[in-house]
Structure formats: C-alpha cells, structure tokens
Amino acid sequence: MTAFFATIRTSFRRQLTYRAANLSGLATNLMFAFFRAAVLIALFNEKNVVNGLSIQGAITFAGITQALIGYLSFFHWFDVMHSINEGQVGADLLKPMNYFTYWLGIDLGRALGSFLIRSLPLFLIFLFFYKITLPDSLLQWLVFLLSVVLSELVSFGWRFLVNLAAFWSPNALGIGRFAFGLSWIFSGFYMPLDLFPDWLANFSRLTPFGASVYLPIEIFINKLKAGDLLQAVLIQLFWVLFFIVIDHLVLSRGVRKLVIQGG
C-alpha cells in the first residue's frame, strides 16, 4: 500500500516539474475552449435551451472539456506501450508491485499534478471570460468531485487496456491511435451529447467514454439531480470495476505470452 502511495507521490512531483509543458498545454486548451464556446454560442444564436441543454450549460461544457483533456491524458498516452516495446516491461514486472497498480499509481500522480497546475487554472481563467453554470449545492459539488476522480479511473482503465495491445502486435501504435479516436467520438467532448441526435447520444452514453467525460459535466451543470446522481456514480463505478477486471485478465494473458515467447 505504501508503495502505491509512494508511486503516486513521485509521479505527482514529477508532473509538477513539467512547468513549461503544462503552461503551453494550458494555453492551447484555453484557446480551444474559447473556440468551442464561440461555436456553441453561434449555434444557439439567442436560443436559451436546446434539448434540455442551456446555452450557459453549453459554454460551461466547453470550458470543462478542455480543462479535462490534460487531466485525462485524453489525446494520447502510450507510456505502457513504449515500455513494452523497449523491453522496459521486464524490469517493471520484476518490481514488487502489481503491474496494473504500479501504472495506476503513476497515472494518478500525473493526473493530480496536471489537475492542479493545468486544469484548475484553465477553468478559473475561463470563468473570468464567460458566465457559467456552477453546481448549486454542496452535494452537487461533492458528487462532481467524486465523479471527476472516477473519470480518471475509467480513463486509465481504457488507456491501459489499449496499451496492452503492444504485447501482441508491433503495430500496436496504429491500433492504439484508432482506439483513442473511438474514445473521442463517443465521449461527447467535442459536441455536448445532448446536442447529438438521440440515437447517437444514447449509444454514446452506453460506452465508457461518455461516462468518463460527459457525466461529470452533467453533474456540474446541475442537469443530474438526486436519483440521477446516484445512477451516474454507479455507472462510472461499473466501468471502473469492468476495466479492473478486463485489464487484469488481458494483462495476465499478455505477460504469459511475453514469458513464453520472450521479449
């Protein structure tokens, strides 16, 4: 257990040293937040609500999605793949720590660091430029924070799984990029799911991607209340557990293959 927390702490500290990278990432994401907000405002064009989503909610959506990109390592994360391809995995598997837990610790530290010096400042600056919807009760805030933590866990579960493809294919990077692409399509990070046609929105909500990006936002803008809040958290928890199980299964198959066939 202490090894796990130590891993988180080390990774967290390391993330904080990447000042320049985080700053530039922040600036880029902020710029895109402004772009997305502008597009949504232009679309809404004086309408107040479309399909249950208010214009203010849409603007808030634009800010939060960009803030989450760094935190969730949304666009690419191939650290595990690289370590497998470069043979580092052998050394990592020898560590007295579950391979999955080890990488989870590293990612949690990174996510926490990124959240503090990239996501948070970004959102605060965004707040300064736009009027947004804030959670309207302490409960709402707390559930939102819980949901954000679960988001990272779901995101990690998916990213880790995708990276495991490296055990089987030297072309795993191409497969990985496509898999990441799938996650963007159904996450509702580009356009709010509520603006999608119903069939697409419903399908997206069934995927783990919507669960890790759109759900927290819906909580934040008070679209989900009471019973829906519980349901949202349960959905996220389901995916967390789902990935824990699947990832371990696939990992053990992968390690077996590695051990039998050699690096």
Place this chain on the structure above:
Amino acid sequence: MKPIISVQDLSKDFKIYRNHQGYLGAFRNLFDRKFDLVHAVDGVSFDVQPGELVGYIGPNGAGKSTTIKMLTGLLVPTSGTLGVNGYLPWKQRKEYVRKIGAVFGQRTTLWWDLPLTDSFDLIKHIYDIPENIFQANFNHFREILELDPFLGTPVRSLSLGQRMRADLCAAFLHNPSLVFLDEPTIGLDVVAKQRIRDFIQFINQEMGTTILLTTHDISDVQKLCERVLIIDHGKILFDGKLATLLADFGGRRILSVEFAENYPEINLKDAEVVRRDGNQVVFSFERKTISASKLINRLSADYRIADLEVQNQPIEDTIRQIYEDQLLYNHPYDKKDPAS
C-alpha cells in the same frame, strides 16, 4: 608541400548564460541576461600535411569537438585563421563539404529508417560519385568491413559495431581528401575495434586520405598515429610523436613480484608499493631513476623471490596523469616537437 589543414591562432568563445532561478527568475531572464565567457578554443595553431594520420586527444571539455566543428564548417570561429583543403569551411560550406568526410561515434551519418543500400545510394547521388568509382569503393569496403550480412537492414536496427562499419564505409565512398573521425571506436569490443583500426590504416596508407582522429582510447592513437596533438582548456599542449611524449612522461614501469614468503615488511629503495596482497606485491618505479635489472638485484639481495614480471606503465595511466596533473603545463616545450 602545402598543408591540407592550416590553423593559426584559432579561438572560439561561448557565452554561457547564467539563469536566474524560480518563477520570477524566468521573467528576469528576458531582460537581464548575465553570462560567462568561456574560451573553448584558445589560440590554437597547427598544420596537417596531406596523407597524415593525426591523433587529437584531450580530456572531456578540452575543446576537441569545438575544434572539429570549426574545421568541418559547423561552427564559426571567434578569431584566428583557418584553411582546410583550400577552403574556409564555414563560408564555402557546400563546395568544401563535397571533398571531406566525417564519422561520429556518438551518432550516425546515415538515414535512420532506410536500408543501408539506400543510404549508400543516396550518398552516391549527393556527392555525384561516378558509377565506376562508387562500385569500386563500395565493393572494396563492403568486403573489408564485412557489410554484406546487413546491407538490407535499416540503420536503426543495427548494432553499434555494425553501424560504425557502415558509417565508415559511407565516409570514404566519395574519395574525400580529408576525413574527420570522432570517437570511431567508442563502445566497441576488442575485435570490432581492431577491425575498425585496420580499415582506417588501410585507407590512410592505400588511398593517402588525410585523417584526423579524435578519440579517448589511447590504444587507437598508439596503433594508428605517429603524430598526436593534445588539447586541454582550449590550448594545444603537445604536438609531436607519441613516443616522445611517453619517453618523457611514460617513464614509470611496473614490477610485479611474487615473494617466496610472506614478508611482514618490504622496503625497496627508489620504488613505491602500489599494491600488496600477501606474497604478491606490485611496485612502480621511474625508469630514469633506476633500471629494472638494478632494482631486481637490490630486491633479491634482501628477499627471496619466487617469480616476477616487469611491464611499462599502461599508456592510459600516463595520459591520465598528464591530464590530471596538468604535467604539460610545466613541461619545457609546448610547441611542435623539434625531433619530428
């Protein structure tokens, strides 16, 4: 004969900016830049005649790579004059570079993702090598360097030894008059090193190519170079035959003795005990002070000896001593060796 490399009072200064620390420091860096001036190369002068195989050595940070960069046109000197193969390297880059070659031990000169044959083919085109010359050279080199097993492999998949051989082949394909070799044997095993050395020697002797060899491996210099230049702190400290240098500084010899009994105390005048392990004792002594035979006589007068061996101090140790103790700064000569 006109020298192929002519360097006179060559200097290169670098500004090393001192960075302010912290967040505020990052802002201060934009307005208030303080720097130190480093004389990486400080008034260096030497000539190299066509056909020479010269060693260029010195400790890390001595100014070797800075000199080479100026000689190859990668860096503009701060002051001094420089003429290589009739050109001013950095000013007449394209024409100058056409006639020289360079190999760097630390990185490849070839194209990372392309099979070797493609790289060589590119070189043929870039240097406009006539087909017959290219074929003659290529076939000759591939045989000596044994490149055939991996000619179709991209550079990124080659082992260090294979890559070095490929780089060497590439550097000489266009019959350059002058080639710079920067650490060509670094990281290689003994067999590989010898193969590279043989090739370098072959090129220099058979084709008359002038070669300037920068290396940390003194055996390279010993086996290949008659003349060696030593640079430290940006200045040339020695320019002459390696043998002369060793005669003056490499005078220490090693006497390894296995005594018949485990003597509690062993004293030997004019010699130092370097190591002792029971009966086995290693002494070092100055050749100029006492001869080996005299020392052995002295020893056997007082002790019973089972076995012994006399060796010269390894050259690496001599050179290291020269670097560490800055011996050449105190030496009477620091210009070209009159004996050569």
Place this chain on the structure above:
Amino acid sequence: MRSIKLLFHLIRLQIRSQLQYPVSFILEVISGVIILGFYFVAFALTFSRFDNIGGWNLGEVAFVWGLAEFSFGTMDMFFSGFDYDAFGPMIRRGQFDQLLLRPANITLQVFGSRFVLRRLGKMIEGLAIFIYSLSLIQVDWTTLKLIYLPLLVISQVFFFGSLFIIGATTTFWTMERLEILNIFSYGGNEVMSYPMHIFPRPIRMLFTYIVPAILLSYYPAVYILGKTDPLGAPAIVSFLAPFVTAVMFWLAIRFWHFGIKNYQSSGS
C-alpha cells in the same frame, strides 16, 4: 538543381519504405479519415438541431472546413520535416549537423528528411467534406472563382507551412517545444474550419493581424460563396490570400536562414 533531385529521391525512398506493408498503411489511412472526419460528422449531426451558424448553412461551413482540412493535411505531408516533433529531436540529437556536412541545400534536406504519406488521410477527409459541401450548395462559378480556388488551396498550404517553419526555427534557440505556437498552426486550422465572423473580437483580431488566417479562409469564402460580410470589409480583402501568403512565407524563410546562421555561430 542537384538538391531538388536529392529531395525527390528522399521522398521516393520514404514512400517506398512506408508502403512496405500496404495493408497496414491503408488501414492507418482509413483510420485517420474516420477519426478526423468524426469532428465534422459530429458537427453536422449537431447542426440538425439548428438552422444556421452565423447565417451560414451546413454546406457553406463544409466548404471552408473541407478546404482547411485538405490544405493542412497536404502541408503536413510535405512540411513534415519542420514539424516540431521531428525537427526538435533532429536538433537535440545532433542530426542537424549532419545536414550541414552534406553538399546539398540545407532547407531542401529538411524538407526531404521526413515525408509522411499517412497524411493522405487528412487530405482525403478534407476533400470528402469539400465535395459534400459542393453537393449541398449552389455556387455561382465564374472563371475567376475557378482560377482562385486552386490558388487559395496553395496559399493555405504555404500559410500553414510558414507556421511550421517558424516553429522549427524557434527550436534553434529554445530546445523546448514552444507549444504556444500550436495555437497558431493547429488553432489556425481550427478557426479556419468555421465562418470566422462567429468568433469573439479578440480571437478575430489575433487571426487577422497576428496570423492572418481570416484572409485565407473567411474572406475568400465570402467571395466565392457570395455571402454578406457582417464585418463590413471591402471586397478586395477576399483576394489578398496569395499575397499575404507570399509575404508570410518569405518572412518565414528569412527567419529560418537567420536561425541557421545563429546556430553556426553559437553552437548547439
């Protein structure tokens, strides 16, 4: 002349090496088309809940969107050597010195150092969106418009290319990735995919006066599509694209040469 032949040779070799596994390659391209195309598909699906954006219909948005995607993809294929991800390591690993040691033009060597055929994905995606746009809208095609269109595409390619070259040049000094420059290249690609009058004033100003994306996307489109411009600029502005690009590219190359000279005097 020799350097140009070398450039083509290098490109040919890279194409050959990238096509070594044709199935894998085609899959990657298709995958790229799908992932990149999703943004437009998502936008189009969303658009069905609205009737216009800033007075432009879906077909008109697709017009500028497809053009921007196609141009950026084309640029990304040819100017890939200047992409920070490739050029940064080149400097850091000392491979740039290798270019200086070859008797060939340095700039052309950088062009030839990386050619990413995979970018065909973005080009195909952009083309598809553009063709879709043509199926939705009625353009009054005059000879002038037909001449201007390809000229516009070329301008956009060199516009984005200039940004890449400038970005690469900055690595001579910083070593660190100046991601801030992504705002101009990738951000420029983004804003040029929409009718730019919908963006708030500060963003419009940025992409008019600092990086003149608006002159390469919005105003030419206003002319070709026959839209009214709520910003009220004179008609001539629609034709500035090639000239602005020429100036930008010239400045970028000057800066690039300055960077090389500086690299040679101060070392790496």
